[in-house]
Amino acid sequence: METTASASSKAILFGEHAVVYGYPSVAVPLPEIRANAKIKDIKRKKVIIDMPDFGKTGVFKELAWEHPIRFAVDLFLSGHKITLQNGLCLSLHSEIPIASGMGSGAAISTAVFKALFAHFNIPYTAKKLSELVFEVEKLHHGTPSGIDNTVIAYEQAVLFRKDEEIQRINFPKTIHLVIANSGFTTPTKTTVSDVAWLYENNSTSVTDTFAQIEQCVILGLEALLLGDLEKAGEMMTENHQLLRSLTVSNERLDQLVDAANSFGAYGAKLSGGGRGGIVIALTEAEHVPFLKHTLLNAGAEACYSTKIGSE
Ligand code: PMV
Numbered sequence: 001m002e003t004t005a006s007a008s009s010k011a012i013l014f015g016e017h018a019v020v021y022g023y024p025s026v027a028v029p030l031p032e033i034r035a036n037a038k039i040k041d042i043k044r045k046k047v048i049i050d051m052p053d054f055g056k057t058g059v060f061k062e063l064a065w066e067h068p069i070r071f072a073v074d075l076f077l078s079g080h081k082i083t084l085q086n087g088l089c090l091s092l093h094s095e096i097p098i099a100s101g102m103g104s105g106a107a108i109s110t111a112v113f114k115a116l117f118a119h120f121n122i123p124y125t126a127k128k129l130s131e132l133v134f135e136v137e138k139l140h141h142g143t144p145s146g147i148d149n150t151v152i153a154y155e156q157a158v159l160f161r162k163d164e165e166i167q168r169i170n171f172p173k174t175i176h177l178v179i180a181n182s183g184f185t186t187p188t189k190t191t192v193s194d195v196a197w198l199y200e201n202n203s204t205s206v207t208d209t210f211a212q213i214e215q216c217v218i219l220g221l222e223a224l225l226l227g228d229l230e231k232a233g234e235m236m237t238e239n240h241q242l243l244r245s246l247t248v249s250n251e252r253l254d255q256l257v258d259a260a261n262s263f264g265a266y267g268a269k270l271s272g273g274g275r276g277g278i279v280i281a282l283t284e285a286e287h288v289p290f291l292k293h294t295l296l297n298a299g300a301e302a303c304y305s306t307k308i309g310s311e
Helices: 068-079 104-119 126-141 147-154 188-201 203-226 229-245 251-263 285-297
Strands: 002-014 025-042 047-051 056-059 087-094 158-160 175-181 267-271 278-283 302-308
Touching: 002 104, 002 147, 002 203, 002 229, 002 267, 002 278, 025 104, 025 147, 025 203, 025 302, 047 068, 068 087, 068 104, 068 126, 087 104, 104 126, 104 147, 126 147, 126 188, 147 158, 175 251, 175 285, 188 203, 203 229, 229 251, 229 267, 229 278, 251 267, 251 278, 251 285, 278 285, 285 302
Parallel strands: 047 087
Antiparallel strands: 002 025, 025 087, 025 158, 047 056, 175 278, 175 302, 267 278
């Protein structure tokens, strides 16, 4: 038997970092860019993990217990009291750039869990899936807010706040985003712990920044729901400046944001953990190819585009 599953990547439109401290955040799935998992029964009584994108193929038991894939499979098998009778080969392939703010880790775990549920014929809910992925996210991030596993497991635009029910968002008008990968990466764990350091050492000013980020989230989402792209873009750029003051931007990301805005995008910001990874820019459909070109000229390593909401 062979089962396959996939999971989308994601982008955070507003509110990263502040979301770790209980503030709201808006994230959207990027269904075009995905992680894929395939599980095949094999005769050898072993679990083989085949990850050609990561240059690895090997026996599961030889991976460190805290390896995210081993951890995910162990969590699934022990949680469902499954003892393997035969061997399995788990193959992973992902189109999502790693450590780039697009939720690569959460998407790979989501694809693995979906494939396992399908393979063992176990029904599941998006909530259950999200909870399992969250456990793996803790290995990647230390103190994840839960936004990545939520937006990816539900594959749904969400207004997310820690420890609260998620609110699904349906955008009334199609939103066109250009996503520019800076080609630099910094682990999310690093930027999250740098913000924590700032917070511990200057809590009044950082709390004020989080409150301003919250305003960007509220006003930006309201503008998107009203189809006011100008205001939404303004809030994205404002959110970027606030993230910059939290030290999670860098020169390349600032250049990409400036290039998008000089081109005439409604607004732009870094998305995700920052200090590398992606910049997202809000624009009109007819400007997408030119904006991509502009961002590539401004130093982006790769550009994607996506449509969110109904046409
Ligand atoms: O870098 P990513 O894609 O994992 O996004 C992280 C978002 C943060 O707010 C920085 C961290 C979190 O856990 O919410």
